[in-house]
Amino acid sequence: MSRHVPLPARLRAGRPPLRALAAAVLVALLAACSSSGGSGDEASSSASSSDAPVAGGTYVHALEADPLGCLDAPQQRFHVALNITRQLADSLVDQDPETGKIVPWLAKSWEISDDAKTFTFHLVDGATFSDGKPVDAAAVKANLDRIVALGAKAIGAGPWIQGYQSTEAVDPSTAVVTFDRPNVQFLQALSGSWFGLISPADTGKSPEELCKGTYAGSGPFTLESYTKDQDAVLLKRTGYDWPSSLAAHKGEAYLDKLQFTFVPEASVRSGTLTSGQVQSISLVTWQDEEPLKAAGDTLLTARQPGLTESWIPNQQSWLADDEPVRQAIRYAINSQEIVDTVYGPTYRSRTAPLNSTTPGYVDLSSELPYDQAKAAKLLEDDGWKLGADGIRVKDGKRLSLNVIASYTDLELIQQQLKAVGIEYKIRQLDPAAASKATIAGDYDIYAWTMTRADPTVLNALFSSDWTSLGYAKANPSELDDLLATQESTVDPDERAAAAAEVQKYIVERAWLIPIVDRAWTYGTGPTSHGLRLDGETKLVFYDAWIGK
Template identity: 40%
Template sequence: MSLPPISRRAVLIGGLSAGALGLAACGAGDAGTGASTGPSGTDAEPTAGGTLRFAVANDPASLTPQGGGSGNDARYVTRQLVDSLLDQDPETGELAPWLAQEWEINEDATEFTFHLREGVTFSDGTPLTAQSIKDNFADVLAQGAQASYAIEHLAGYLDTEVVDEQTAIVRFDVPSAPFLQALTEPIFGPLAASTLALPWEERVSGGVIGTGPFVLDRYTKDTEVVLTRREGYAWPSSLSQNTGEAHLDEVVFQIVPEASVRTGSLSSGQVDVIGGVPPQDQATLEGSGYTIVARGNPGTTFGLTPYNAKPIISDVNVRRALSLALNRTDLRDATLNESYAVSTSPLAATTPGWVDLSEYLEQDVDEAARLLEESGWVPGADGIRERDGERLALVIAWSNNFVANQSALELLQQQAKEVGIEVELWTGDVSERTAKGAAGEFDLTYGNLSRADGDILRTSFAFGDEDPFQVADEDLNALLEEQRGITDVAARNEVLARAQERILEIAFHIPTFELTSVLGTTEDVHGVALGADSRLTSLVDAFLVGGAA
């Protein structure tokens, strides 16, 4: 079955001021974003002092923000040690000043000029300067794959020119409009020269000096990370309520792997905040007077990404039939609740540039059967389809890193079987999964990726020669490259909308439901919030009623 070509309407490049790449969402939040709440407690006057005890599931594994950590739990910690050049408003998706008080972009998004805030220092007392920015980008490149979180955003990086102490010009040899949003994440939080001089292993274990509102006191692996308030801190994000030092004396991140134990620790008063609240505990906690802070994660939704060069799944009819077989509401409801939105696009609805494409994601088993028969797959004796003696059997790789993965995939397995597709589910540790994937043993992989920018589609689905068992779609790749060079928000979102539609047309991603980040806090905790990336923001605004008392 042939697919219609996508349209090639011209897109105009608009204004180039600091607001030109505000990244405001195209309808973000209008169609079922799952839970979305503001900061914990907003009706009390801030009080100084006290220790915030925060239970997370995973040891951070690395305290350097550039890479090597355990995902969100690591970023919860590193966000407190480093600031960012820019911030991103979770309500609008627009960029906001932080360490850079102003910035400009040239017309083709290859040159970015940053004017730094004056008076900012690292916690070792050295000043933040344009040379610091230059040295930090150079360090990411020098660290290579170790700086895995950051380096993917520096493709095409040429150099940084130090104009004066407070002005830096960053240049790329390719259009890089999404670079600005990447600068809002802790992965590019500037590190002091004394940290850059350390071997990677020493940074990972705690040798991180940033400009953030807290400093590291001690890190005991698999037990806790203790941070203390930084004296003299005076440069929070322009989005923060607080304009000076953190209210809290201390933050203790306790490592508590079991979700039920974290919930019990909150209920018994042993901790003040917990991360990763399981769906089954949300209503109980709320009914008992605890506060739930929740936000749908931006980026790609949970779903299946095919290795589209593998023989069976290379057929777009098979990929589309698998998508049409799914009842996504039932997949969500198998373990989750309405805080988790059913997918309406390859992008989650909190992602700037998201569009509602629900019509592509409705269950239609009759159309699924028609597409499979068009490709020559006919029902066998046991109901699984066959063609030329080969069974329509697919292997899906998945990780047990989210509470709903197993139940959702087991139901997906049943739904696929109803249209004659046999699904085998495989899970294992990361190293084994990587090795088997590289050997071509899987047909699809299940998961999601978080980023508050539509460029996540490019890094996920713009396949090249270096991608094993993947074949590029030229139309999709052209759209995803085009959006990199557009600095006008509306024009860029228009191209991203066409890219999202194309991904569903060719089933390069088969979405299921969205991830939601959920925190639970006591009623005495105020100012704990999730940012545009649905990760913990700077705790500079956080306080405990009664403070040190």
């Protein structure tokens, strides 16, 4: 009998202002403004069994794409890559997906200064990298320093280490990390795969070499091979015994081998699951859900924290000076139709720039209605007149959008925009071409989404002070002050208020146009046990085992 396994909702709880950011108090900060995201269709782990876990065997998981040729987490923001690297390199801390609480991992405890500029970590005893070197304070320093040294190449980790000054190895088990500004979000950032620790013997390797996965990690698996567009094969690491405090067991991983195979076609992925060729799959489409359930498979649905699927206007393009057009795009997009037609019921109509499970989320659905008539009037009042072909023209210029996008809802959005006289020529680029166009500013709008369990995902897009993702190409404005407050305020109530103001600002001015509140569904077969998702919905195979 197949089923959706419920994921307990994150908890909202009132907490007093912070006076000293000790470990437990900072945890409260991170969870204080988290929103209930459970809907009865979400899950955090695969089918359980009353039988005891069985060691051994090869577990196969089908991912939806190749990780773009790079298995170095700080250089990645692609979900499939981080699902692989999560198994290779452990983090200093972990995040409970049910509560948002930050919990011990390679750091058994920590203290944070009152101004959130200094973080002191006390490391567990006995942890090593797969080359035998100790996971010590010097290794923590080498890892953080190498992320800074990567510069613009650290597209995954770089945005979350803004203001980094230094790491001091006080003694082998104590590392003190210092920033030149308050960095409240840093502790949560450390829980992600981007900050998984690798051996200091490898941190000096070139970015290209690290992308090959040729490093000794701190995690429960090691990389045996990576074949682009085919698979990545991982082996159990002998002697591993320092899992996250969220793990269900201690000691080595149960699996002898873990194979990630890359299967871009959704129906083919589902076919490999129902036929028993794989134990689990990523990114199940809603059209495949019923056939999988009928075949006896289990669906795990996760509502990722972070940015919604969004359209981000380029503030250096002509759109920056034409707010009525940006507003018209916002009103012309029918989010519920996109959910019903393209994504299915696991997704939800847009309500804010942040997904509903993100700490700091605020419901702005009243600001995001579908109103075709209002969109048309905004354009008409702005001087855009309908042409003979149904596309509006102003001063001889066609109302045509240059959008870089890779979503599956493009044709429907194209139709919705055309209904109010906006031309959208679908332009899908491969990663290299998209990167080149982004650097050149060759776009009016960038379609983007990003998983991050903290509202500072918006800082990385919109702060003119950050070395950021840069898609908005933001100009200095009063938004910078709001973003700085959101980034640095230690009082949880004040931080939640700042996050709300940031979201209202960018929605009211249409600097970000939410499309849908996203969710991903994984499928697991009857032999899959113990697979779970971390606080940012990355797969964790440490507790996974194969049953009969």
